[in-house]
Amino acid sequence: MFEVFKKEILELLRDRKTLFFIIALPMLVFPIIVALVAFLTSQAGLKAQQQVHTYYIVNEQYADAFSEQVFYHKSFKKYQGDLKLDSVHALSEAVKLGQIDVGIFIDSDPREAIKTGKQSQWKVVFNDAKAINFTFNRINELANTSSLAVRSNALLELGVEPERQQAVLKPIVVSKVDTADKRENYGEKLGAFIPYLLLPLVLMGASYPAIDLGAGEKERGTLETLLLTPVTRSELVLGKFFTVLASSIACTLITVASLAIWVSIATRFISIDVITTAFSSVTSWDFLLIFALLLPVAAMLSSLVLAISIYARTFKEAQNYMAPLSMGIFVPIVISLLPNMELDTTTALIPITNVALAIKEIVKGTVDYGSIGLIFIASAALAALLLICCVRWFNKETVLFR
Incomplete structure (x- = not known):
């Protein structure tokens, strides 16, 4: 078994394409994402400030x-054309034709309307689908300022002194005291996003060498040569399995290390409040725990992709089988995002979903180590079962020579 493992590892190290997907890509994913988020955030803010x-x-x-x-507002410019608009419909047509960006229809004088117990209806017309940043909020803020002035004057006329107006208008104030700190709040969002990056990369680290070690051997005709050696089939498939597992673990280690390094860089040198708050308290131990959680997942996926590759007749057929598997791994991740889905005794037994939930809890800083232990046991048991199935699969003539 060791000789098979040694042979396959040497061949794997000679394959530059596979090494790129195992080593280079996981190292590049997170800096690209961090740089992209920082760039888009800065550009969006700059564009919103400058757009008129x-x-x-x-x-x-x-x-x-x-x-x-x-x-006089810096974000607005008055229309200087010849159009004479007098209704909401006319404003809508002008916006659709691109003649104006935003129209405001005021149906009555709010100072006169309030005397009769009515409200002045103002309508802001704009194309929200074009994502005109903050347009409505800015106009609404200015309108609220005018509304407060009209209301204050009306209350003065009714004999309500300025210092009493706020208490009269809002006698009860309800405020929220959140028991969750900022890390927990932001970690709930970002922690759910991280499994989308980590788990597919773990699968990728296993699938590329697995395709070559199974279907690739069949297509090249070298599998028959291996079967003639004095190595048992079980030892042969275990050698291939540990090669795939080593590749997946290497990809996992590089991915988590890259995540830790670039998160550290982002929290120190890039001013993104969400990332800084969510990850400022995440320690090296937390990243090690994330890596440890991914190890049984790597074993599960290695057994699965190797079994698929052994079944496939050709390299291309194996790739076709891997595509649905790549999509299928997102299903349990999506389950972890469902409302009220939390890590407990039940969810700790759901493959992939349990790891996704645990990673989110680690980022939030609310991880339960009892549940982590249950996840390890459940994932390790499933990985062992899949490995046994893979070994039996390899021992079937109908599978090897289909």
Whole structure:
């Protein structure tokens, strides 16, 4: 078995394409993602600050102070064309045609409407599908300022003093006291995202060498030569399995190490509050625990992909079988994102889902080590079962020579 393992490892190290997917790609994934997030965040913020929108206000005489605020706002530019718009429909058509970016329809003077117990209805017309950043919020903020002024004057006329107005308008104030710290809040979101990166890379580290060691050997006609050696079939398949497992573990180790290194860089040198808050308290021990959780997953996937590769007649057929498996691994990850899905005695027994939930708990800082132990036992048991099936699979003539 050791000789088979040694032979396969040497051949694996000579394959530059496989080495790229096992070593180089996991090292590049996280710096690319961190750089991309930082770039897009900065560009989105810069674009939102610099973008100027052309506006048109219908009945602006009803709200002089508001119209003046919009006019002098750095994000808005008054329409200077010949259009005469007088309704919401007309504003909508102008927005659709690109003649204006945003239209504001004011139906009545709010100072007069409040005297009769009515509300002045203002409508903001814009194309939200074009993701015009913060347009509605900015206009709403300016409108609220005008609304507060009108309300304050109306209350003064009713004899309510300014210092009492807030208490009269809102006698009860409800505030939220969150028992979860920022790490737990952000970790809930980012921790659910990390398995999407880690688990497919673990599968990738196993699938590329497995295809070559199974279907590749069949296609080249070298499998028959190996079967003629004095090595038993069980030893032969175990040698191939440990080669695939070593490849997957190497890919896993590099992936987690890359994650730890680039998260450390991001928290120190890149100003992204979500990443900094979520990972500032994640220690080296936490990353080691994530790596340890992925080890039985690597063994499970190594057995599975090797069995598939042994069954396939050709290299191409094996690749076709791997595609659904690559998609299928996302299903248990998605399950971990379902509402109220938490790591407990039941979910700790669900393959892949349990690891995804555990990684999220580690990032949140709320990990239960009892559940971690249960995950190890369940994952190791399933990995052993899959390995036994793989060995038996390899011992069938109908599978080897189909």
